[in-house]
Amino acid sequence: MTEHLDVLVVGAGLSGVGAGYRLQTMCPTKTYAILESRSAIGGTWDLFRYPGVRSDSDMQTLGYPFEPWVEAEAIADGGQILDYVRRTAAKYGIDKRIRFRHRVVAADWSSEDARWTVTVETGGGEQRLTCGFLYLCSGYYDYEQGHAPVFPGQDDFAGRIVHPQFWPEDLDVSGKKVVVIGSGATAVTLVPSLAELGADVTMLQRSQTWITSLPRRDRVADALRKVLPGQAAGDVIRYKNVLTTGAFYQLSRRRPRVARALLTKGAVRGLGSSELVREHFTPSYDPWDQRLCLVPDGDLFEAVRAGTAHVVTDTIDTFTASGIRLTSGRELDADVIVSATGLRMKIAGGIDISVDGERRPTHDLVVYRGMMFGGVPNLAICVGYVNASWTLRADLASRYVCRLLTHLDAHGWRSAMPVPPGGMDRRPLLPLSSGYVARAADQLPVQGDGAPWLMRQNYLLDRRDMLRGDVTEGMAFAR
Template identity: 45%
Template sequence: MNRRTTNGHANGQANSHLPNDKPALNFDIVIVGAGISGINAAYRIQQTLPSHSYTILEARHDLGGTWSLFKYPGIRSDSDLHTFGFAFNPWKKPNPIATGASIVEYMNETAEKFRIDKRFEFQHNVLAANWSSEEQEWRLEVENDGRKKVYYAKFVILGTGYYDYEEPLKAQIPGLDNFAGTTIHPQFWPEDLDYKGKRIIIIGSGATAVTILPALIDGGAGQATMLQRSPTYIVNLPQKKPGELRLYERVLPQRMALQITRLLFIWVPYLFFLFCRQFPTAARSVIRKGAQHDLPPNFPLDPHFVPHYEPWDQRLCFCPDSDFFKCFGSGRAHIVTRKIKQVVKSGIELDSGERLEADIIVTATGLNLRFGGNIALSVDKKKVNVADHHLWRASMLTDVPNLTLVIGYVNASWTLGSDCTARLFCRLIKFLEKNNYTSARPRIGEEEKKDPRSVFQLKSTYVNKGAGNAPTTGWKDPWLPREHYFFDNWSANWADLRKGMEFERVADKI
């Protein structure tokens, strides 16, 4: 395409037609977000579209996304790194569940290895993005150290995750302001917090609470209590130790062995997911027996580990080497399954009349869903509300040209889905250029809008509360939600790009 663009990375050229002669930066592709999705997309661009210029804009000071933002004790992945890691740079360590620090280290190593680190522009916060049908390009308003900058791009990839980095989900806890101690949301954990010897209540039952409880006990908390309104399914995931090798790892070259390991970690969890969906009663029994086996002797299973919903109605929680179950053997870790009556000055009163005393309350009650970050999106200066749009192949918003929204899985590793999105979008760009199109805009018919579905097929509280901020999926291809990797992987490589898509060819932009 003949378009005004620079071949540089972080440097662009001044553009005289901008208002007030402000300099603009021009790229074929702008990636927003230097997390795992952004790095993955960058690699796919370099591999598939080597002649295209691109940059990665990151609002924070460092790469890593969630893994550099969250600092709460024990922060770790809730998916295995063999599939959460990059297919093009496999996770080589034996442990499938990794700490936040080791994930950031791995991401830095990957970015450096493939020279993606040369494309990062940190502390570049994208405030607004407007698509111009006349110009057939995106105009992005960016703030950098208090200065305003303008970027132009033919394509935009939003690797901004699915939650609000600035504002957590507000916990609806009666009387929380009455508490005289310290109240913390895990998303903004103070790194200098001294909790040794303190009495701590963790409100919540999801992956964050399951991670924090054993970490606090190991870190010297006096007493730590996980207070949950309803239980969660929690499953042990054994960690391999250095030097432990499977038979195929002993006889095959490392590269081949890593590919087999990755395939195993794709297939086995998916088969277990299908087992849970098809045989929920049997799955409940298996999960409960596992918990009973790993808990201290005579520790009550009911009501603390007997959820009232079916497995995978909400996301399963995984704990490495049963650390969550084992921490109750310390005598300092506790679990309480009751509703909160109110928070008082010294702790929490339960609906049973019991009072839990505390020095610190941790509100691990979920994330505030936000797709596309806090960027003010618009098309021809008409505001785009993400929640009003359907997703084409779980990747692009209806009526929004040349923009992809990276969304992964909730029943598998996020990266599996984000990689499908990146490969699909790169294939779409090649298709556009081969056919001399300048833009692709998803369009959905009235019949296809019937029976809308949630982007995340879960019944978790934070998902239900955040539904008003999420795009919608449909009941038939190409509007289906992400359901399993095998279909999405096929779709990324072979699906009909014309289905549900409207193309535009503007002569003077070709």
């Protein structure tokens, strides 16, 4: 007999554990399970093990609002975050709901039965489960492979080529020459960390990236924790950080020249050289056209200033036996080359979604409130912000799912399906020109031209609509 649950959550990372908490507290009568394809809790924070891996936003907003972050560091390393997620799962008994090595490969909705049939690959073969509501909390990165372009001559390189997504445990970089290809969040994290490990490291970038420095310790948060109880302090710190990051994002959108000037001034202060900033840290695009990179306590700037790390802005002609020859003719010697060339996006975990036997590819779908799909009943997807902490939006999505489930029960409905209005303009889902977004353009769903068919990047507006908005707006219900 096929097992049936009220809700199936896919993914046991930061989002999935948060979803479990909200289901237990807001819908305590619902049966649910969390299906995790890997063998451990943590998602991204369990997968990525490269040196220096850390949060790229403050932990008071990346952490759960129901379990405030209380550690001293406002910017935490990957191990601390992983421990936090696992502690939270154990504290609330969420870990007991997780089924490991359960990879969801397909989900088919039956309107007649008002339920999903979910196909799952396990170590023992394939099995099927059914559920009334399917909640995808698997993020939007491909865990199985990163973006790894093939470089000319790379087979000639006598050293080791590494992708950060699959960092080898046995790699010792001490005393070695390391070239990190890339200038995004992963690269700016790796470079100072490799330098600390004793490597002579060079960041080779094709184009420049906007970088900002924030203190690893938040002195205001430290002071608030001394005068306010834990939950109250967490709430105040969270809103302080939401308003601060939101204000700079809005400044970047409305007054890009001012934002450019502020970031440039900070980089000059960190590097001690306006010439270095002009040459390597002044992008052609405006801040937040691509995601802003964070360096805690200016560690990248400090490494470059100290001479333990170097930055080269150029393009690759070919790999050689001893390193990389650049288009300019310059050669970079290397023992290890790190291809920090980005990640691959995989919306909805690559699950084959169908409704009444008809496939619904993600690129054909339009999002509803940034978390459901038009024409797809009883399915939600958890996607965070690109301009703020992931968890801010993830928690709102989980609370909205619980509100919708409660509404269905209260009115005797069995399904809820967003219905897009006719003639609605369709727009790209994410407001970024970053490479990883552009490469996934043919896979991403789209958003509409007005609420509720938007993927907004504004926590305060989303909080209003997702916690208090009308759950019947744009929605068709069936018994």
